[in-house]
Amino acid sequence: MKPLLGSLVLLGVLTALAGCDGDADESASDPATGTSSSSTTAGGAEVVAIVGGSAAGGAVGRSITVLDTAEAQRDFLHQFRSPVFAHDVRAAIRAHPPAEGRVLGAVVIDVSCDVPPSATVEEVDGQYVVTPGKVASPHPECYAAVTSVAVVDLPA
Known part of the structure; x- marks a missing residue:
């Protein structure tokens, strides 16, 4: 009887945990990375994608790295x-x-527990600068920080 009772209690706890967070389905379908689009423009620049990935590293910046050569792309991804x-x-x-x-x-654009839902592009002192959008319901904690990269279409 005790093993059966223990199994039922464990099943109840797991069921309760599975239903706690409305975002659980979102993270379950995308365990490590995600890609979303945003189209906020400034001066002809447009954010065309935001890519997020867990424990990817990278340094947050505001200035955009131009990816006009294969070498520039390799250097950024390195x-x-x-x-x-x-x-x-x-x-x-x-x-x-x-x-x-x-x-x-x-x-x-961000290294935190959440992938920003959008990003804005502004022209500041002749440079395009990207700012992440605010996460409406940020996760209070995470197991690994999520790196978020904005891909931007720019005038040449």
Whole structure:
């Protein structure tokens, strides 16, 4: 009887935990990385994707790294510890080929428990600067920080 009771209690606890967070389905479907789009523009610059990945490393910046050569892209991606995350960022870059007279850039916009839902681009002192959008319901804690990269379409 005691083993059966213990199993029922454990099942009840697991069921309760599974239903605690409305975001549980979102994180379960995307365990390590995620890609979203945002289209906030300034002076012809547009955020075309935000890529997030757990425990990827990288340094938060505000200035965009222009990815106009394969070497520039390699140098930018080299900062990430996770080859899977670097692959996901590269895939987002490839998914948004720039039009004639345009170039792509990227910047780490956040390292925290959440991927920002959007990002804004502003022109400050002749440079494009990306600021992450506010997370409406931030996670109070996380097991590994999530690195978020904005991919930006820029005038050449």
